[in-house]
Amino acid sequence: MSFATTPKGSRHTGRAGVRDVARIAGVAPITVSRALRTPNLVAKATRDRIQLAIEATGYIPNLVAGSLSSNRTQLIAAIIPTLRGSMATQILEEMSAVLHGHGYHLLVGSSGFSIHEEEALVAAFLARRADALYLTGQTHSTRTRKLLKHAGIPVVEVATLPRRPIDTAVGFSNESAGYKMTSWLIAHGYRRIAFFSTETKHNDRQTERLAGYRRALHEAGHRYNPAMVAEMPIDLECSKENLLALLQREPGVDALFCGSDVLALGALLECERQGIRVPDQLAIAGFDDLDIAKHVTPALTTVRIPSREIGHGAAEMLLARLMGRRVSPRIVDLGFEIVPRQSA
Amino acid sequence: MSFATTPKGSRHTGRAGVRDVARIAGVAPITVSRALRTPNLVAKATRDRIQLAIEATGYIPNLVAGSLSSNRTQLIAAIIPTLRGSMATQILEEMSAVLHGHGYHLLVGSSGFSIHEEEALVAAFLARRADALYLTGQTHSTRTRKLLKHAGIPVVEVATLPRRPIDTAVGFSNESAGYKMTSWLIAHGYRRIAFFSTETKHNDRQTERLAGYRRALHEAGHRYNPAMVAEMPIDLECSKENLLALLQREPGVDALFCGSDVLALGALLECERQGIRVPDQLAIAGFDDLDIAKHVTPALTTVRIPSREIGHGAAEMLLARLMGRRVSPRIVDLGFEIVPRQSA
């Protein structure tokens, strides 16, 4: 019987609560809850009275209390390497849109490509009782895996096709993409193909693209030359410097494949400045198909990733699991596409 | 006295809770809580026993329960127009890093440049009892303002200097930036200056940049010609099409100022394709100073926004308010910088 009398050990928040609304509407608190969550289980007349009471009090439901009681937060936690980076944000944007439609919100953390930071974020997000988790890539710490296994919530690993998925995955094969692009270059007559990747440490996507590059060389009977490979931060400036170093080190290079369009653009723009003709003197291929790729001159040959589809797929995957469906297959390969343009 | 005996109306979650840890460690639940939150208030020996118990049980604190009890979620809600868009994500990334260091996490929602969607997100995030709120721009619905005023939580409006701030703001004057860049062009001899903006509806930043452009023209005694202004989605392709239309419509145009580097790059790259010499035939200036701006040829003259500083400033502002400090000034102007390069 809690009437307006403030209880003695009160830690009152001042806001209107279900009880206040219920009292004014002349119903029990649970009925207010039902009117908001499952309106069709409540009589129209009752609902109307409740609605008025809600407006009168300026009541805003406390989802924290609701979460504690229902043991569901309607929160999806997403851990990405960095918020800079168009692929991750594009996927997130799409996923967020789908999830919003189902009442979920996004808790976002960036790991800075560190699996230890990722682990810390996983622990934190589990403590917040996120209903599901989105991870980038397939490389995770042992404790991350243990925590997630123990938590038993839906997990989707994105932009990769894990050998040993934690739960589900939506992505494409980076190895295969690296292989295909390199093979394409070889098929088009390039013989001395260099590879620029962003830092591969703790970045399995880049590591796999590089592996694909090596496999293609190998299968074509080309020798793998470490001097033809460079690793650098994802930065136009770095790409430019590495290009100049590469040309000096390996004057015979006739093609450059970059694990990211950012690096490819850096190289392309530097060639333009240096008067190096692309693709005649040096062919260039990228990865990601950024908007700008088709607008530079020469337009950049690259690998297109279905980012929107991945975001959508990841959302659907998690939603299915959250509704208790057993999804199959648990690993969805959305593929990629070689986009031939003028730069190679 | 809750021992392992499952209570009768049980809605047990199966996980270990403070009580389990406390029982094993031979202390009261509150001591476990203290050991985690304020370790220095607990004796070392006690802490060690608790630590062991935590490891034995695999205990993960339930922050939802904690939030309900303490009435603080340690959650900052950020509403941005879109996750695509380098400025917003750069600011967020920086802010997120600072806030993490203080135990806060980020709840992210994108409004798609709609103040109604923004309003819905504000309501949702208030229901989740976010401790503070980050908004982009200064244009909000009446209900948004009412909700926030009523909620009384710290709010920071970013990338703008609001006339009527909700609470605090960190940004720069878009009007002034538009004015300065236009004036700079005028000072450098350009007479017929066009302006491309992204969609201005519900985007006060773009609206203000345009206003600054008009003020500069006016002060210089130039006539404002609506045919010299175009509004378009933020897309390279659109910029390109609008450039061609502009050149046809107004052959005398000698400079183009774009409210976004994306648009400026589209125009610049199209000029390159069309053989239009930049800046001789047409000068081009942008806004944002994207990484790529200084790498294209000719390098893009643009306005640099201190994104990192804004992210940092917004975080500090919110933290100060969360710690109950009364901040002053409540509006922080971090300025901008005209970056002259070769394109104008």
Added chain:
DNA sequence: TTGTAGGCGTTATCAC
């Protein structure tokens, strides 16, 4: 330095 008592605001459960 540690403990007791009870509330935070909602929803699950079961009853009518």
Added chain:
DNA sequence: GTGATAACGCCTACAA
């Protein structure tokens, strides 16, 4: 269609 009751798991307030 509606309600009584208790529980979700922690933390505040106060006491020792």
